[in-house]
Amino acid sequence: MHRLWAAPAVGLLSLLYACGGTSSQGGAPSASDCSVAGENAQVLSVMQSWYYWYQSLPSNVNPANYASQNALLDAIRQQPLDRFSYITTQAANQSFYGAGQYVGYGLGFGLSASNNLNVNQVFPGSPADQAGITRGDTVTAVNGVPVPTLVANNQLDSALGAATPGVSKTFAYTSLQSQTYTVTLTSAVITQPSVAQVNVFDDGRERIGYFLFNSFIDPSNAELDQAFAQFASQGVTHVVIDERYNGGGEVSVAQHLASLIAGNSYAGKSLATLTYNDKHTSQNQTITFPSIAGPLSLTQVFFITTESSASASEFIINALKPFIDVVTVGAATFGKPVGEDGFNVCADVLYPITFKIENVSGYGDYFNGLPPTCPAADDVEHALGDPDEASLATALSYIRTQSCPQAATRPNASRATSPHRRVARDGWRQLINAY
Secondary structure (H helix, E strand, O other), X not given: OOEXXXXXXXXXXXXXXXXXXXXOOOOOOOOOOOOHHHHHHHXXXXXXXXXXXXXXXXXXXXXXXXXXHHHHHHHHOOOOOOOOOEEEEHHHXXXXXXXOEEEEOOEEEEEOOOOOEEEEEEOOOOHHHHOOOOOOOEEEEEOOEEHHHHXXXXXXXXXXXXXXXXXXXXXXXXXOOXXXXXXXXXXXXXXXXXXXXXXXXXXXXXXXXXXEEOOEOOOHHHHHHHHXXXXXXXXXXXXXXXXXXXXXXXXXXXXXXXXXXXXXXXXXXXXXXXXXXXXXXXXXXXXXXXXXXXXXXXXXXXXXXXXXXXXXXXXXXXXXXXXXXXXXXXXXXXXXXXXXXOEEEOXXXXXXXXXXXXXXXOOOOOOOOOOOOEEOOOOOOOOOOOOOOHHHHHHHHHHXXXXXXXXXXXXXXXXXXXXXXXXXXXXXXXXXXXX
């Protein structure tokens, strides 16, 4: 199964996400040798054959010289362009893509230029939610160590994350009302909803559907169908899809969403092309709009984006542009017009970049991100889905006037914590930008 997920540079930061599924291309050679050297040899073999930039790989690489698969991958990847190829465990991979689950505390963060750790999302029922932490709070210390110190020592991810359930950590934080608190959270298996905050706004002239879209995973299609059915039943004529923290996922989910938006008049038409390296041109393919039940057949759609919007989140925007009016609000996206296939390596899965993706107009050169139509801040002082939140308010204003509001806020300097960068820690990978 093709993946469009920003799971970047192994060796940069330890963090959170299970990406992948079963291997679409099969296991690597010598799969029975699960020693460190054996696993490294399998990784190198796959990279030499399937890696999109295989011609850039260094020659005379000795797999036995590297302490782990991640160390080898980090040493041979295409620098600095490849921020994406990664390795995860098969177990964590299946947990997230199959059920949206990871191990952590249920928090999403944004790290500002001044190293403030702002909570931007709290998952319902998580340890953080039960402790009363909310969007807009600022974490100041973890286990007594100030956040700027953790950042300076490159320890932030290890301080925030947890490899297994049952790990307790103390978080000091300040609320939007400037009150200070200290809570102890114990890690657990977190279920992150793919589609959340589904709402319909009625401004007297238009009925506008909105939802927060967190990831393109196995449960997404059913959740998307339910949201669009609600919109259809309530006469929605405009839709705002909030992808601000969506790192991507499965190509098939992006196809499904494209048809929900654009409608079955496009069914069977080309949506995008996938191009592999010259060793595997037989894998090149055109993906199409599927025929589905209950599309809205919109002529205009809105997406809220930040630099944490990546891969499949970018693909759906770029792929729809030749067909309907696509308006983006927020900040420029991450920049990942390439994708991965999975290869089993013993208990792990290697996801190297294997293909480039372009829309039907032949455009796919957005390694620097897709710029917003209307700049707007990720306004953590308001809840996600609040019509007064800066990005959503900008989208709603555009729907009314068909132009960017004059006072549209420039994106702030906050960035997602370790956006799209992670390494394995104790065999786990967890949700990007969430702990």
